[in-house]
Amino acid sequence: MQIDLRTVAIKPVRQTFDNIARRFGDKPASRYQEGTYDVQQTDIFHYRPMWEPEFELFDERRTAIRMKDWYALKDPRQFYYGAYTIARSRQQDAAEANFDMIEERGLADLLPAELRQTALDLLVPLRHAEWGGNMNNSFIAAYGYGTAITQPCLYHAMDHLGVAQYLTRVGLELQGPKALDDAKASWMNAPLWQPLRRYIENTLVVRDWFETFVAQNLVLEGLVYPLIFDRLDGEFSAKGGTPISMMTRFMGEWSVETAKWIDAQIKVAAAESPDNKALLNKWLAQYRGAALEAIAPLAERAFGADAEATLTDLTNEFNSRCAKQGLSV
Amino acid sequence: MDMKATKKKLGLKEKYAHMTRGLGWETTYQPMDAVFPYAKFEGIKIHDWERWEDPFRLTMDAYWKYQAEKERKLYAVLDAFAQNNGHLSITDARYLNAIKLFLCGISPLEYVAHRGFAAAGRNFPGVGPRIACLMQSLDEIRHAQTQIHALSNYNKYYDGFHDFKHMLERVWYLSVPKSFFDDAYSAGPFEWMIAIGFSFEYVLTNLLFVPFMSGAAYNGDMATVTFGFSAQSDEARHMTLGLECIKFMLEQDPDNLPIVQKWIDKWAWRGIRVLTLVGMMMDYMLPKRVMSWKEAWEIYFEQNGGALFNDLARYGIKMPDCVKQCTVDKEHISHQAWATFYQYGGAAAFHTWSPTDEEMDWLSAKYPNTFDKYYRPRFTYWREQAEKGNRFYSNTLPMLCQVCQIPMVFTEPDDPTQICYRESEFKGEKFHTCSDGCKHIFDDEPEKYVQSWLPVHQIYQGNCFTPSANPADPAFDPMLEVLKFYNFNLGHDNMDYEGSRDQQNFNTWRGLATKNV
Numbered sequence: 001m002q003i004d005l006r007t008v009a010i011k012p013v014r015q016t017f018d019n020i021a022r023r024f025g026d027k028p029a030s031r032y033q034e035g036t037y038d039v040q041q042t043d044i045f046h047y048r049p050m051w052e053p054e055f056e057l058f059d060e061r062r063t064a065i066r067m068k069d070w071y072a073l074k075d076p077r078q079f080y081y082g083a084y085t086i087a088r089s090r091q092q093d094a095a096e097a098n099f100d101m102i103e104e105r106g107l108a109d110l111l112p113a114e115l116r117q118t119a120l121d122l123l124v125p126l127r128h129a130e131w132g133g134n135m136n137n138s139f140i141a142a143y144g145y146g147t148a149i150t151q152p153c154l155y156h157a158m159d160h161l162g163v164a165q166y167l168t169r170v171g172l173e174l175q176g177p178k179a180l181d182d183a184k185a186s187w188m189n190a191p192l193w194q195p196l197r198r199y200i201e202n203t204l205v206v207r208d209w210f211e212t213f214v215a216q217n218l219v220l221e222g223l224v225y226p227l228i229f230d231r232l233d234g235e236f237s238a239k240g241g242t243p244i245s246m247m248t249r250f251m252g253e254w255s256v257e258t259a260k261w262i263d264a265q266i267k268v269a270a271a272e273s274p275d276n277k278a279l280l281n282k283w284l285a286q287y288r289g290a291a292l293e294a295i296a297p298l299a300e301r302a303f304g305a306d307a308e309a310t311l312t313d314l315t316n317e318f319n320s321r322c323a324k325q326g327l328s329v
Numbered sequence: 330m331d332m333k334a335t336k337k338k339l340g341l342k343e344k345y346a347h348m349t350r351g352l353g354w355e356t357t358y359q360p361m362d363a364v365f366p367y368a369k370f371e372g373i374k375i376h377d378w379e380r381w382e383d384p385f386r387l388t389m390d391a392y393w394k395y396q397a398e399k400e401r402k403l404y405a406v407l408d409a410f411a412q413n414n415g416h417l418s419i420t421d422a423r424y425l426n427a428i429k430l431f432l433c434g435i436s437p438l439e440y441v442a443h444r445g446f447a448a449a450g451r452n453f454p455g456v457g458p459r460i461a462c463l464m465q466s467l468d469e470i471r472h473a474q475t476q477i478h479a480l481s482n483y484n485k486y487y488d489g490f491h492d493f494k495h496m497l498e499r500v501w502y503l504s505v506p507k508s509f510f511d512d513a514y515s516a517g518p519f520e521w522m523i524a525i526g527f528s529f530e531y532v533l534t535n536l537l538f539v540p541f542m543s544g545a546a547y548n549g550d551m552a553t554v555t556f557g558f559s560a561q562s563d564e565a566r567h568m569t570l571g572l573e574c575i576k577f578m579l580e581q582d583p584d585n586l587p588i589v590q591k592w593i594d595k596w597a598w599r600g601i602r603v604l605t606l607v608g609m610m611m612d613y614m615l616p617k618r619v620m621s622w623k624e625a626w627e628i629y630f631e632q633n634g635g636a637l638f639n640d641l642a643r644y645g646i647k648m649p650d651c652v653k654q655c656t657v658d659k660e661h662i663s664h665q666a667w668a669t670f671y672q673y674g675g676a677a678a679f680h681t682w683s684p685t686d687e688e689m690d691w692l693s694a695k696y697p698n699t700f701d702k703y704y705r706p707r708f709t710y711w712r713e714q715a716e717k718g719n720r721f722y723s724n725t726l727p728m729l730c731q732v733c734q735i736p737m738v739f740t741e742p743d744d745p746t747q748i749c750y751r752e753s754e755f756k757g758e759k760f761h762t763c764s765d766g767c768k769h770i771f772d773d774e775p776e777k778y779v780q781s782w783l784p785v786h787q788i789y790q791g792n793c794f795t796p797s798a799n800p801a802d803p804a805f806d807p808m809l810e811v812l813k814f815y816n817f818n819l820g821h822d823n824m825d826y827e828g829s830r831d832q833q834n835f836n837t838w839r840g841l842a843t844k845n846v
Contacts, residue, residue, distance in 0.1 A: 008414060008842050012485035013834070017477075018492040018816065031404075034481055035474035039440050044498045046511040047780045051367045057514055058444075081471040082400040089397030092390040131352040135451060138463055142448035147440075151470060154447055158467060161460065162389035165348045172339070172347065180347055188354060201358040 023071075032078035037071050039147045060145045063210040065269055065276050070146030072272070076264050077152075077257065084155045088162070091250055098246040099169060107243040108173050115241040116174055122228065122302060123248065124174075124183035125193055127167035129224070132200035133160035136216040140209045149213075152261060156217065159258070163251055170247050192297045199294040210269070211283055217262045219287040222318050223295055225255035231310055232302045259321075267325040281328045288318070345386040350379065353456035365454045371517040373589075374582035378455030381577055384569035385461070392464060396471070399559050403475060406555045411482045417842050420548040421616040422487065422835035423826050426679040428480060428553060429489040430606060430614075431541055433678060434506045436476040437497045441510040443469035445521055452518040458577075461570045465526075468563040475559065479552040486838075487831050488821040489678045496678055499793070500815050501784035502606075502670075504734045508781060509603050513596075515777075519578065520592050526571035528596035532637065534564060535629040536604050540611050543619040579644040586645050591773070597649040598766035602733035608663035609670065612692065613684060621695035622663045626655070651766040657742045660696055664704040669738045671711060672723040676808070678817055680826035683712040703745055720825055724808055726785045730763035731778050732770050736785075737763050755779055 014021070016029040019038040045057045055062060060070065067073070079087070102108055111119075137157035144150040171179035187193050203215045229251045236244045270277045292311065299307040319329035339347070356364050368375075387395075409415070419425065443466050450463035484490035497503045513524035529537075542557030544550075575593075578585050608622030620628075630652075638648045667681075674681035684692065689708065692700045711721055727736035728750075741747045751768035753760050755775040762768040771778045787793050788811055791800070798810045809819070817823055821830050 010414060010486070010838050010841065013487070013830075014485060014491060017481070017484060017490070019494060029481075031474075031478055034477055038494050039437070039473060039477075040444070041437065041441070041494065041498055041507075044782050045515075046504075046508045046782050047515040047777050049515045050777075051370065051517055057511060081467070081474050082397075082404055085393050085397040085400055088393040092393050096390065127352060128354060131456075134463075138447050138451040138459075138466075141466070142444060142451050150444070150447075154443075154463075154466060154470065157447075158389055158392075158463065161352075161463070162393070164352050165388050165390065168348050168351070172344075177339070177343075177347060180351055184351065184354070188357075198358040201356045201364070204356070205359050205363045 030078065032075075032080050032083065035080040036074075036147050036151060040145070040150070058145060062143050062145065063208045064279055065210040067146075067269065067272055067276075071148045072268050073146065073149040073265050075148065075152045075261055077261055079152055079155055088159070091253065092162075095166065095247075095250045098249060099173070102173065102243050102246060107246075111174075111243060112240055115236060115239055115244065118232075118302065119170065119236070119241070119244050120174055120179055120182070121186070121192070122232065122298060123167055123244070124171040124179050125187040125190075126224075126228065127164040127171075127183065128187045129196060129200055130160045130164035130167060132204065133216060133221070134158070134164065136203055136212050140212055144209045149265060153213075156258060159254060163254070166247065166250055170244070173247065192301055195294040195297060199290055202290075213262075213265065214280060214283040215287045217258075218266055218322075219284065219291050220294075221255065221262070222259070222321065223288075223291050223314060224298075225251065225259075226314055226317065227295055227299060227302070227310070229255060231314070235302070263321065263325050266322075266327065270326040277326065277328075284322060284327055284329070288315075341386060345383065345388070348388050349383070349460050350456040361454065365452060367452045367518055368454050371519045371588070373519040373578060373585050375455070375578075376581055378453075378457070380580070381455050381457040382573060383457050383461065384573040385566050387464065387566075392467075395562075399562075400471075403555055403559045404478075407479055407482070407552060410479075410552050410555075414838075414842060415551050416483055416486055417835075417839050418549045418551065422831045423614070423680070423682065424544075424548045424550065424616050425483060425487050425831065426489070426681075426826070427541070427544060427610045427614040428483065428550065429487075429679040430610060431553075432476065432480045432490055433493045433496050433500070434503050434606065435537075435541075436473055436480070437494055438506055438510045439469050439473035439476065441514055442525060443467075443473060445510075445514045445525060448514075449518045449521055449526075458574065461573075465567055465570060468560075468567065471563070472556075472560055475556040479556045482552060486834065488818060488829075489680075489831075491818070491822075492816045495816050499784070500678060501729075502677065502735075504782065504784050505606065506603055508734050509599055512599065512777075519588075522571070522574045522578075523589060523592040524596040524599075526567070527575045528571075528593065528600050530564070530567040531571035532597065532630075532634055533600045533604065534568065535633065536625055537607055538564060539629070540607050540619060540625055544611065544615045547617045547619050548615060575641070575646075576644070579641075579646070590646060593646065594649040594651065595770050595773070598651040598764075598770065599733065601651065601655060602735060602763075602767070605662045605666050605735065609666035612663040612695075613667040613688075618691065621692075623659045623695060626659045630655070654742050654764065654766065658739070660699040661703070661740060661745055664692075664696070664700065665738050665740070668704070668707060669727070669736055671708075672721060673727070674825060675722040675724070675823055676812065678815070678822045680824065680829050680831065682826040683715060684708055699745065715825070715827075722824075726788060728761060729783045729785050730767050731760045731781055731783070732762050732767035734781065734783060735763060737761070739763050 015026045017034060020029045020033055023037060024033070040058055042058065049055065049057055134157045137153045137160060141150050141154035141157060144153060168180065171183060187197060199220065203212060206212045206215060229248055233245050233248060233252060236242070266280065270280050292315065296307070296311065299311050303310045323329050355361060362369070446462045446466035446469060450459050450466055453459050453462070480490060497507050513521050516524065538557070542554060545553035545557060575589065578589055611619065611622045611625060638646065670677055671681045671683070689705055693705065714721055727738065729736055737748060737750050739749050741749045749764055751762045751765065753762065753768055753771050753775070760771060760775070760779065762771050784793070788807070793814045794810045795814050798813070799805060812819055812823070826832055
């Protein structure tokens with residue numbers, strides 16, 4: 001049975017802002033739409049930036065990718081700030097409960113020594129790579145074009161900081177502050193980590209922000225996350241390392257969610273024009289090769305004799321994911 | 330191995346240090362100067378980023394948790410506001426004109442602050458300040474969006490809200506706040522922090538944010554007051570960041586002092602000029618007033634700001650010189666601004682009106698030295714003319730200041746009957762400014778300010794018409810064509826409040842809601 005309360009009904013003069021009505025017609029708009037579309041200024045800037053006088057403050061020429069409408073790059077999750085923080089706060093509640101349980105029951109102390117060492121060697125230094133992910137995405141948030149893509153890149157940057165902080169807690173949980181010092185030394189000097197560190201430092205000097213997006217979000221995350229938070233995580237679970245899986249559950253879920261958003265960006269940009277597609281293919285080939293080299297030592301450490309098979313498998317999955325977005329693999 | 334021994338509880342400060350600055354590293358495969366290309370060109374010298382004191386210690390998980398809680402509450406109130414015709418609870422629809430100014434002039438700048446802090450959060454070589462800036466960047470997009478969402482409901486029922494981004498880029502008076510943020514964002518990351526992080530967020534925020542939000546509270550505007558309260562704890566974080574940043578710069582190297590002082594002087598004056606619009610809002614636009622502009626200036630700048638500058642004196646920082654002129658200006662600028670908008674009410678996207686007798690008495694009491702002597706006669710005369718059917722609208726275009734972009738309407742510090750203007754020459758051309766403060770800023774960076782897109786100059790150059798405008802047509806009306814370029818709904822967005830659609834609708838709807846017709 002339905003009950004209807006009566007309210008004083010007043011007919012609105014208009015349903016939404018003009019910029020939204022010009023795109024979608026004058027009808028009620030979502031909070032994602034009103035908070036995202038056309039929020040970045042596009043016309044008439046007063047001064048050229050002192051730090052880059054060849055461009056306007058917001059300038060679509062900062063990438064070689066061309067879009068007729070930059071708002072075609074919309075976020076399938078429809079994240080505006082409120083939706084974003086509420087989604088993440090639910091995930092952090094779950095993560096917090098996991099950490100609490102591990103601490104209360106001393107579960108970390110029960111881990112087999114070999115798994116503990118693998119986690120210390122592979123998960124903890126990765127926090128520096130995550131910090132690189134933060135830097136690359138804050139670069140896009142600052143210098144990219146159109147709120148549709150710059151907004152989620154800031155969220156993505158902050159997520160990387162969150163992941164880096166969860167990995168820090170893993171180190172503190174497993175061994176205390178020494179784990180962080182060892183991980184930092186390893187990140188700076190151990191042969192295991194140098195190829196990845198070089199890859200990331202090379203992305204930090206890229207000036208085309210869409211290239212950064214491909215190098216960091218599509219390629220690097222597309223290979224590192226499945227390797228560490230899917231394949232290696234499977235090993236942890238299978239061999240009695242469930243507490244480690246509990247501490248990295250956030251990352252596993254997060255990478256599945258964010259991959260959908262990343263794919264949507266690549267798909268739309270590739271479909272826009274043959275030039276875009278050619279450029280994306282070029283970047284894909286360039287960075288996939290470099291990233292596979294960068295993660296080879298990690299796969300070796302994680303899977304030993306099975307490393308090559310695991311990487312082949314991952315590459316195939318990654319290639320088929322890229323093919324679905326219209327890229328040539 | 331004995332894990333228990335190493336797993337002692339870490340202190341909050343220690344734990345936070347691990348969670349943040351422990352993450353960064355000195356790059357070796359690429360030079361640090363290539364990774365952080367904008368860290369040095371402004372001349373600020375930083376020797377040790379590790380000396381940065383984190384002004385607040387918030388990890389991402391805590392940030393998500395606190396902020397999500399605030400968002401849930403905020404949107405629950407906004408939903409209830411929309412469902413229950415909350416717009417009819419305001420004191421009077423005249424009030425909304427203050428909020429139109431806010432949505433068109435301030436909210437889009439929250440967005441620019443978001444982008445600028447994202448850039449600062451990428452560009453500083455120190456991890457501590459980067460994370461603090463990124464969190465502020467995230468807060469700023471929150472503020473832009475919560476403001477748009479809160480005011481979206483007013484846009485459905487009232488005029489002047491409908492195309493705020495388009496108007497910000499084009500409309501003459503909106504170039505004042507726009508150029509302010511363009512100026513800050515086009516500077517380097519350190520100047521950005523002094524301009525926005527310190528001057529705007531710390532020194533002037535009480536004169537911008539507080540008057541608008543208090544005005545909302547006094548006038549029954551539940552939507553605005555809700556995002557205002559919700560943003561308060563964010564603003565407190567931003568203030569501590571701005572203060573930490575300036576102290577850090579000053580502690581790192583004595584050579585930084587003259588640069589920082591120059592920026593403080595510049596941005597104090599730039600900010601104070603923008604606040605003219607707030608002064609006008611407080612004195613003329615709120616049906617129920619909170620306090621006068623002069624009182625706000627005395628409390629928030631002269632008293633609180635004075636204490637701040639006393640505190641900074643140990644670093645060698647001096648109160649900006651322009652403050653002397655402000656103590657004269659505080660008696661005048663709000664009246665001069667409202668008089669200007671009253672005359673140009675045909676070309677503004679909000680309504681203007683004559684103050685009532687009761688309002689003029691309030692102004693006399695608040696401004697005993699100036700209102701009756703200089704301003705009451707003017708408003709009285711205009712009102713008499715309006716009552717005779719001669720509501721005065723100026724159809725000429727005012728000359729704009731090359732720096733602050735406000736029309737040249739302010740008077741000489743020693744003679745309130747004489748318009749103040751200053752002249753500078755650069756590469757054989759003359760440029761005009763409204764005050765010693767703006768002339769000083771121009772003369773220091775003429776290459777920057779000659780670039781200003783001055784709306785009035787642009788109109789005269791023919792750059793402010795829609796593509797369909799035909800100047801060869803004998804019926805061509807340039808003023809009308811400019812308003813079309815601004816995308817005004819002519820006769821609804823602009824002109825006097827008396828007789829406006831807002832006025833009629835509000836009275837009709839309030840009648841529907843409170844009477845049995």
